[in-house]
Amino acid sequence: MAVFDKLKLNKQLIRSATELGYTTPKEIQQKTLTRIIGGQDIIAIAPEGSGKTTTYVLGTLNRFNYAPEGVPKVLILVPEKEDVLAVIELFDRLNKNKSISIVGLYVTPGTEAQLDALADGADIVVATPDRARAIYLKLGLNLNKMELLIIDDADRMIKKGMQLPIAELANSITKAQHLVFTDVMHSRLEKMIAPFMKLPATIEIEALDETSHLTTHQQLLYNVPNFATKLNLLNLFMYDEEVFTKSLVFVNNSATAEKVFQSLNRRMHDAVGYLNPKFFDVKGFKSADEFKADTEARVMLVVNENNETIELNGIPFLIHFDLPQDKDQYISRVINTNTGADDETLALTFATDLELSEVKKIEQATGNKMELSTLPDDLVIVNDPKSRTEPAKKPAKVTEPETGAAFHEKKAANSKTYNFSSGQKAKMNKKKKHG
The missing domain is CATH 3.40.50.300 (P-loop containing nucleotide triphosphate hydrolases)
Known part of the structure; x- marks a missing residue:
């Protein structure tokens, strides 16, 4: 039986996962985590409930084995405000390194509070593409030291017509690892991600309920x-x-x-x-x-x-x-x-x-x-x-x-x-x- 300590996660993160009941990694975690930790671009295709969010949260936290600088190193794009809040909640549950600062960006009246949060220091930014782009254009989101770009629920964001802000943000990041998670892959999604993905490994989990x-x-x-x-x-x-x-x-x-x-x-x-x-x-x-x-x-x-x-x-x-x-x-x-x-x-x-x-x-x-x-x-x-x-x-x-x-x-x-x-x-x- 596969266990998390075989997947190159640090010991503190393994303890956090075990305490939350994640004793046995799911198939998508077994097939992607070592590649994510190794720095490879990934396209992960798997159905809802297969463990995609937990996979990239673990992979992200595993990067922070040092004192964070307060400059955004990870940008995670999700479709809606509710998704931003859910991802941040999972980070809070798994993260024992409380010096890591996580900031959420989503559409809400006014941008001042979110701009202030970024100015106070952010290591991980979880955002909807439209709000991230808007704040980037206001010079409030620094992408210069970005190391990891994650696009979650990519198919849903295609449905919502978010291709333009995603493409602009991806093209504004000079050099980073890219992870794309989606329920399905199709031509529209391929066209959106092709310009910035670098020799990605495509991993597909069928997960039919037999x-x-x-x-x-x-x-x-x-x-x-x-x-x-x-x-x-x-x-x-x-x-x-x-x-x-x-x-x-x-x-x-x-x-x-x-x-x-x-x-x-x-x-x-x-x-x-x-x-x-x-x-x-x-x-x-x-x-x-x-x-x-x-x-x-x-x-x-x-x-x-x-x-x-x-x-x-x-x-x-x-x-x-x-x-x-x-x-x-x-x-x-x-x-x-x-x-x-x-x-x-x-x-x-x-x-x-x-x-x-x-x-x-x-x-x-x-x-x-x-x-x-x-x-x-x-x-x-x-x-x-x-x-x-x-x-x-x-x-x-x-x-x-x-x-x-x-x-x-x-x-x-x-x-x-x-x-x-x-x-x-x-x-x-x-x-x-x-x-």
């Missing part, structure tokens, strides 16, 4: 850049009338449902409708059984916010255009209750980079990973002019496919090596007999 392994339908994940590309992908699938005979499409709200309906309705007409629509001038169904009995209908839109119970047996495709806010709502749909029969239902999930953390939470809860599927070769990838990690580009005039010449060959950078396998395609084709 004790709650659920029997689910086969789940396929399509990672797309934005909403418009989701629409293109859905339309592309619906072009295949032989395979996509009956599909439920789940969206989070009525506004999204209307956009999806209008996009599909241009070509599919009476083949697409709503479950219990709010208006009488659109095609609707009172139940999944009514949808299955309609020989013309191929797509039924379901709004997640209505939280309706649906009988899903016999529906070939369950397509989550959006992931519901409650992961249990998703899980209830993909559980396979027909374990004694051949399962011919596929659950397809469309997720942007910003939704991948929700995918991770679902995978942890079910004990199953979603199979990452390559995007079809003839899918139009729409450039996202709103992306904060690259210069704005003029949006394409046509973001939805049109009959006849809807899809063009993708650029080499977007090309993929496979779509559905021949065996999977054959399995999917059996669904033609539905209804």
